[in-house]
Amino acid sequence: MSDIKRVGFIGLGIMGVPMARNLMKAGYELVVWNRSRPGIDTLVGEGAAEASGPREVAEHSEAVVTIVSYAEDVEQVALGPGGIIEGAHEGFVVVDMSTIGPEPARRVGARLAEAGIAMIDAPVSGGERGAIDGTLSIMAGGDEAVFERVRPLFEAMGKKIVLCGPAGSGQVVKMCNQVTIALNTLAACEALVLCTKLGVDPQRMLEAVGAGGASSWVVQFLAPRMLQRDFRAGFKVEHQSKDLRYALDAAHSQHASLPGTALVRELFASVEGDGLGGEGTQALVKALEKLSNVTVGG
Amino acid sequence: MSDIKRVGFIGLGIMGVPMARNLMKAGYELVVWNRSRPGIDTLVGEGAAEASGPREVAEHSEAVVTIVSYAEDVEQVALGPGGIIEGAHEGFVVVDMSTIGPEPARRVGARLAEAGIAMIDAPVSGGERGAIDGTLSIMAGGDEAVFERVRPLFEAMGKKIVLCGPAGSGQVVKMCNQVTIALNTLAACEALVLCTKLGVDPQRMLEAVGAGGASSWVVQFLAPRMLQRDFRAGFKVEHQSKDLRYALDAAHSQHASLPGTALVRELFASVEGDGLGGEGTQALVKALEKLSNVTVGG
Numbered sequence: 001m002s003d004i005k006r007v008g009f010i011g012l013g014i015m016g017v018p019m020a021r022n023l024m025k026a027g028y029e030l031v032v033w034n035r036s037r038p039g040i041d042t043l044v045g046e047g048a049a050e051a052s053g054p055r056e057v058a059e060h061s062e063a064v065v066t067i068v069s070y071a072e073d074v075e076q077v078a079l080g081p082g083g084i085i086e087g088a089h090e091g092f093v094v095v096d097m098s099t100i101g102p103e104p105a106r107r108v109g110a111r112l113a114e115a116g117i118a119m120i121d122a123p124v125s126g127g128e129r130g131a132i133d134g135t136l137s138i139m140a141g142g143d144e145a146v147f148e149r150v151r152p153l154f155e156a157m158g159k160k161i162v163l164c165g166p167a168g169s170g171q172v173v174k175m176c177n178q179v180t181i182a183l184n185t186l187a188a189c190e191a192l193v194l195c196t197k198l199g200v201d202p203q204r205m206l207e208a209v210g211a212g213g214a215s216s217w218v219v220q221f222l223a224p225r226m227l228q229r230d231f232r233a234g235f236k237v238e239h240q241s242k243d244l245r246y247a248l249d250a251a252h253s254q255h256a257s258l259p260g261t262a263l264v265r266e267l268f269a270s271v272e273g274d275g276l277g278g279e280g281t282q283a284l285v286k287a288l289e290k291l292s293n294v295t296v297g298g
Numbered sequence: 299m300s301d302i303k304r305v306g307f308i309g310l311g312i313m314g315v316p317m318a319r320n321l322m323k324a325g326y327e328l329v330v331w332n333r334s335r336p337g338i339d340t341l342v343g344e345g346a347a348e349a350s351g352p353r354e355v356a357e358h359s360e361a362v363v364t365i366v367s368y369a370e371d372v373e374q375v376a377l378g379p380g381g382i383i384e385g386a387h388e389g390f391v392v393v394d395m396s397t398i399g400p401e402p403a404r405r406v407g408a409r410l411a412e413a414g415i416a417m418i419d420a421p422v423s424g425g426e427r428g429a430i431d432g433t434l435s436i437m438a439g440g441d442e443a444v445f446e447r448v449r450p451l452f453e454a455m456g457k458k459i460v461l462c463g464p465a466g467s468g469q470v471v472k473m474c475n476q477v478t479i480a481l482n483t484l485a486a487c488e489a490l491v492l493c494t495k496l497g498v499d500p501q502r503m504l505e506a507v508g509a510g511g512a513s514s515w516v517v518q519f520l521a522p523r524m525l526q527r528d529f530r531a532g533f534k535v536e537h538q539s540k541d542l543r544y545a546l547d548a549a550h551s552q553h554a555s556l557p558g559t560a561l562v563r564e565l566f567a568s569v570e571g572d573g574l575g576g577e578g579t580q581a582l583v584k585a586l587e588k589l590s591n592v593t594v595g596g
Binding site for chain 2: 139179216267
């Protein structure tokens with residue numbers, strides 16, 4: 001347990017609610033706020049206190065966890081009118097677990113630092129399942145002493161917890177994570193299309209390739225959903241698109257060239273263009289299917 | 299054990315020698331031939347008989363395993379002057395474990411079938427390590443009864459053995475395997491470049507992303523070699539290039555469009571253009587490093 005006892009939580013979506021719940025289970029007093037009601041009602045019903053906005057969350061807590069969708073949301077909640085910065089006090093820590101890219105994270109962190117407030121960027125992977133089970137991977141960036149103060153919070157929500165480096169490093173590693181998953185997903189899509197077009201049972205293909213050098217989490221867990229035509233979202237296309245945009249922005253800021261990531265981003269853009277941004281990332285296969293006039297599985 | 303006792307073996311390279319050795323260990327009498335001496339000398343020293351060419355191999359065995367580099371080599375050895383077809387007899391089976399693409403495999407199989415000889419295409423994955431340990435993945439195509447006759451041979455050399463469908467199906471699945479590995483390799487390369495350009499320790503990145511949705515055999519085993527600048531070949535760039543060429547040829551024959559595979563093939567072409575075709579496929583990172591003016595690890 002940390003010296004921190006009262007924790008604010010802002011962003012009560014699919015990820016936020018179970019993460020906040022795991023903090024309560026670990027004994028923290030929670031003060032919550034969200035743009036919409038359902039998440040608030042759920043957690044207040046389980047014993048959390050409700051604040052009227054980010055400022056009041058900060059006034060009544062020693063650290064606040066934020067997990068929202070976009071960089072602009074983090075800026076608004078942290079620095080905007082009625083934001084965390086107005087309610088924060090000495091020793092306060094902002095733990096931003098949103099995926100917003102390194103540059104926005106550093107910018108918000110620098111503004112908070114001017115007001116004497118510490119920030120750790122700590123995006124997660126593992127999806128809703130990991131959030132519920134408390135088995136998220138947490139990729140943190142920031143000052144080591146501050147990281148150690150909030151580590152017990154991370155331990156309540158995650159399993160693999162890595163301090164990747166100074167401010168923004170957690171975001172960098174999360175970008176790397178998304179780049180890797182996105183290209184691994186493209187790999188599975190192309191293998192399934194090739195197999196199907198050449199008349200071989202893709203189920204047997206997955207069985208044969210899943211054991212060796214081609215094995216991946218994507219082949220094991222996402223490819224079977226493509227074959228079953230199960231496009232429910234573990235992680236949404238529109239969020240992966242956003243993350244790849246942040247990854248390419250970050251890459252270009254340092255003149256890193258990522259041709260594969262750019263390609264898969266374009267293919268996700270096609271899926272979004274068909275109005276499927278709310279489906280899971282396994283819907284990437286639909287772009288490849290269109291290119292080859294084929295339907296995989298089903 | 300099969301009704302087959304005497305097995306021919308043609309193609310005694312990095313893969314062939316340990317695979318032939320595992321057949322001998324399982325009790326088969328071996329008759330071997332190869333284009334060059336070293337593999338022959340090794341196996342004859344361990345008890346194999348030497349034949350003067352493919353025809354004589356076939357004359358003195360009940361089934362022959364071939365594992366050579368290119369489609370043209372298989373055609374030459376099976377159908378050329380002094381080839382297997384000239385020495386084969388009733389009940390004879392050709393087991394081609396080379397990676398040559400489905401169309402050449404079907405073509406050779408059809409020519410052999412005209413002469414009453416059965417063929418199974420059965421390319422492998424798992425590399426030299428898998429060949430030595432007898433833990434290869436074997437992706438087979440062909441007639442089920444013939445497959446069952448030679449299954450005991452496969453069990454002496456491999457672990458995961460899947461009959462994927464009729465003639466050529468093993469080659470199709472191997473293409474899918476190579477497409478998947480190639481794009482998973484690109485994923486790891488781009489993640490390492492991004493991480494390095496953005497100033498974060500790539501070792502920590504691999505630690506953080508290796509546990510979750512981004513995990514793969516490539517991230518676990520190949521990416522660390524990139525960081526250690528260890529480009530020794532488990533599987534050579536020039537062989538992966540050849541396999542991707544076969545995969546794209548097969549794809550295009552059925553109008554399947556594989557944009558990611560095409561991209562990674564172009565990047566391997568760049569690596570080959572630098573004279574690095576003999577390095578391991580982890581050398582793909584060198585093409586990405588050139589694009590971004592960076593060196594990863596080291």
